[in-house]
Amino acid sequence: MKYGFFDDACKEYVIERPDTPLPWINYLGNKDFIGLISNTAGGYAFYRDARLQRLTRFRYNNVPADTGGRYYYIKEKGKKAWNPGFLPMKTALDEYKCRHGLGYSIFESKKDNLSCSLTCFVPLNENCELHRIELKNESKSTKQLTLYSFIEWCLWDAVDDSENYQRNLNIAEIEVEDNVIYHKTEYRERRSHYAFFGVNRDISGFDTDRDVFLGPLRGFSEPLVVEEEKSQNSIAHGWYPCASHEIKLELLPGETEELIFILGYVENSPKEKWESEFKNNIINKSKAKQIMTRFATSESVVKEFNALSDYWQSLLSRFKLDSGIVKLNRMVNIWHQYQCMTTFNLSRSASYFESGIGRGMGFRDSCQDILGFVHLIPERARERILDLASVQREDGSTYHQYQPLTKMGNHNIGSNFNDDPLWLIAATVAYIKETGDSKILLEDLPFDMVKGTEASLFEHLRRSVQYTLGHLGPHGLPLIGRADWNDCLNLNSFSTEPGESFQSVDNKESGVAESIFIAAMFVLYGEQYAELCQRFGGADGAKEAKLMGQELDKMRNAIYEHGWDGEWFLRAYNAFGEKVGSQSCKEGKIYIEPQGFCVMAKLGLDNGMAEQALDSMHDHLLGDFGVELLSPCYTKYYKELGEISSYPPGYKENGSIFCHNNPWASIAETKLGRGDEAFDLYRRICPAYLEKFSEIHRTEPYVYSQTIAGRSSSSYGEAKNSWLTGTAAWTFVNISQAILGIKPDYDGLKIEPCLPKEISSYKVERFFRGCTYKISIERIELSESESNKIKTKIFVDGEELSAGTQQIPIQDKVECEVLVQV
Numbered sequence: 001m002k003y004g005f006f007d008d009a010c011k012e013y014v015i016e017r018p019d020t021p022l023p024w025i026n027y028l029g030n031k032d033f034i035g036l037i038s039n040t041a042g043g044y045a046f047y048r049d050a051r052l053q054r055l056t057r058f059r060y061n062n063v064p065a066d067t068g069g070r071y072y073y074i075k076e077k078g079k080k081a082w083n084p085g086f087l088p089m090k091t092a093l094d095e096y097k098c099r100h101g102l103g104y105s106i107f108e109s110k111k112d113n114l115s116c117s118l119t120c121f122v123p124l125n126e127n128c129e130l131h132r133i134e135l136k137n138e139s140k141s142t143k144q145l146t147l148y149s150f151i152e153w154c155l156w157d158a159v160d161d162s163e164n165y166q167r168n169l170n171i172a173e174i175e176v177e178d179n180v181i182y183h184k185t186e187y188r189e190r191r192s193h194y195a196f197f198g199v200n201r202d203i204s205g206f207d208t209d210r211d212v213f214l215g216p217l218r219g220f221s222e223p224l225v226v227e228e229e230k231s232q233n234s235i236a237h238g239w240y241p242c243a244s245h246e247i248k249l250e251l252l253p254g255e256t257e258e259l260i261f262i263l264g265y266v267e268n269s270p271k272e273k274w275e276s277e278f279k280n281n282i283i284n285k286s287k288a289k290q291i292m293t294r295f296a297t298s299e300s301v302v303k304e305f306n307a308l309s310d311y312w313q314s315l316l317s318r319f320k321l322d323s324g325i326v327k328l329n330r331m332v333n334i335w336h337q338y339q340c341m342t343t344f345n346l347s348r349s350a351s352y353f354e355s356g357i358g359r360g361m362g363f364r365d366s367c368q369d370i371l372g373f374v375h376l377i378p379e380r381a382r383e384r385i386l387d388l389a390s391v392q393r394e395d396g397s398t399y400h401q402y403q404p405l406t407k408m409g410n411h412n413i414g415s416n417f418n419d420d421p422l423w424l425i426a427a428t429v430a431y432i433k434e435t436g437d438s439k440i441l442l443e444d445l446p447f448d449m450v451k452g453t454e455a456s457l458f459e460h461l462r463r464s465v466q467y468t469l470g471h472l473g474p475h476g477l478p479l480i481g482r483a484d485w486n487d488c489l490n491l492n493s494f495s496t497e498p499g500e501s502f503q504s505v506d507n508k509e510s511g512v513a514e515s516i517f518i519a520a521m522f523v524l525y526g527e528q529y530a531e532l533c534q535r536f537g538g539a540d541g542a543k544e545a546k547l548m549g550q551e552l553d554k555m556r557n558a559i560y561e562h563g564w565d566g567e568w569f570l571r572a573y574n575a576f577g578e579k580v581g582s583q584s585c586k587e588g589k590i591y592i593e594p595q596g597f598c599v600m601a602k603l604g605l606d607n608g609m610a611e612q613a614l615d616s617m618h619d620h621l622l623g624d625f626g627v628e629l630l631s632p633c634y635t636k637y638y639k640e641l642g643e644i645s646s647y648p649p650g651y652k653e654n655g656s657i658f659c660h661n662n663p664w665a666s667i668a669e670t671k672l673g674r675g676d677e678a679f680d681l682y683r684r685i686c687p688a689y690l691e692k693f694s695e696i697h698r699t700e701p702y703v704y705s706q707t708i709a710g711r712s713s714s715s716y717g718e719a720k721n722s723w724l725t726g727t728a729a730w731t732f733v734n735i736s737q738a739i740l741g742i743k744p745d746y747d748g749l750k751i752e753p754c755l756p757k758e759i760s761s762y763k764v765e766r767f768f769r770g771c772t773y774k775i776s777i778e779r780i781e782l783s784e785s786e787s788n789k790i791k792t793k794i795f796v797d798g799e800e801l802s803a804g805t806q807q808i809p810i811q812d813k814v815e816c817e818v819l820v821q822v
Ligand code: GLC
Pocket: 348, 362, 364, 365, 484, 485, 486, 487, 488, 653, 660, 706, 725, 726
């Protein structure tokens, strides 16, 4: 069953009913000012850090789930009020649509011949959310309306806000001037920022005290002020500050009114904090007023809205596919890239599943997010790489997470997730291949943000490699530490205390537990590191590359000797040196990660292991909705395995379809040249292909979720944790590079597709190093006997590249036509 449809021309998903299985959300804003917005106008906004600078409040574990948001109450004389997003009043609407687009959401609704269109977005270069409301009287008589706006302020630190009542219920402060409500809690002391909510016309009243607005014993669905149509002009002192405007409107038949509400954030320097030195405690509003003036007219807002569309248009023009397959086109051209932007911006911090009060930016997550984002805005990827490298420690280990505002590593979780350091190589290499900017390797960066410890990024990468080599176990395989990519495979934690974090519990570092996954990563990214040495390492580079080559051989051998289980790659050795992910295990006999990653690292390609590993993966792990993480699922808790066995069978890491690693499996298929299998795996978890099962899948059909309950669960096919998942980046890498074969490389654009039967020709426009490559790829059907003669032919602007070459050299034109025959 579907709850809406894709409007590809508008690049939108259109939701046609408010009661989606879960709130289906969107993100407003791309950089500093971010809003989360659901299909019922719920959600919240923050500035740069979802925890530390939360502007509006979100209630966790609420019922209904999606309570609190950007609420507009439309009250016609004598009738029950209603909201454009249906919630919170739940007044039945005659029409309802929510259009989630690229950086904006539009609510189109209608009640009693009054139509309302509410457009919410964050303009490109201003720290505010704009809400443009258009009301149209489609009836034959004049309508008298009162419109109430409503948001609830959060007292900045979202954690403190929800627990420290003894202080917080005393500190809220508000100012109201004209039609703008200013939230200035703690501005009197150590903060020099405030938020405001204003409207571009005169108001007949306001409220800033939530309890006055709602009235005793009432919730958002029945505010007294709205019911009585009378704002109280309340000023909050402590308690619960909010912002609500009252606007009276008279609409003649056919008449339209437009209003613009602005939710903004302002920082002042200590010198300009106050309105004047004599008026202490009256905040300096000049910046807010500038923003209010800037967006005072509909024209200015429409202009900004168009600028946002143009912005996305130009970003998405960097990779455009015309495959003739509608679902594939829409995912590649719109939603994959959009989700890549979102994961890049937010890492795993704020969604409707990530509370925004927890983990900040994940190290491995952010490194991987770059892989799918780097072609969009390489400059921002560069900045991020430098930030990430700066939380690396001198021994090469890295903090597992860092706070975006301070850029400091999170000490509570610490380091020793032994895969982390190697992801930095992946991100850096992807960046250099995209841009050619090898100078990034020379950037001097501190370790652990400590001044005076600076070393080049190249040296940081070297430390990553050395960290792995310095932490090998009894089989010559990398020690796993607290966990590798699989955060829940905690082979050294042995946790028995309820509530203890499996990852950071005082770790019984066994010095024995090893990860075949990290071993495969080392081969893949170690090879990339060796190539960096060779190319950019100067005089000693070749020597270092050679030494690295020896280490790589050793690692490959260790994997072949100790990492192969007979029919598939093993997952790990536990703290007692016993196998994990082996035929010999009672449960958890086979895991997906090493199958995908080993083959991605080209392990077993020439000895049959690769093929056998992937075949085994198909046999044991593949269901309708993708490849499950492991099988059989753990049915009880094994303290020597950790969190993975804490989940009921079929959920999360315990054998759900953990989408993130499905693209690895798919890329691995392309290493074997199995295009049909690769595309099949792509399709099974792809949201657009699952749209028709929305009542089962439940999360948004336009973006990936982290996890889909597996066959051993009691809710097979149900997804959770939508939006912020490494699936976004890896899927884009998979489809654009591995399957469609457009691979940025140091010296040019490589064309190496591995196609399924249903794609016989397609076109790609790829912006790469200043030139737009307009590529047409055709598959030449050859008979069996000719098939070993297939040689890719590439023509650039009519000229054929020398035989055997699959790489188009860097072009110094702004555009070129490429014809490829494969
Ligand atoms: C979550 C984490 C990611 C981890 C994965 C597997 O998605 O954000 O870092 O690799 O789970 O445990």
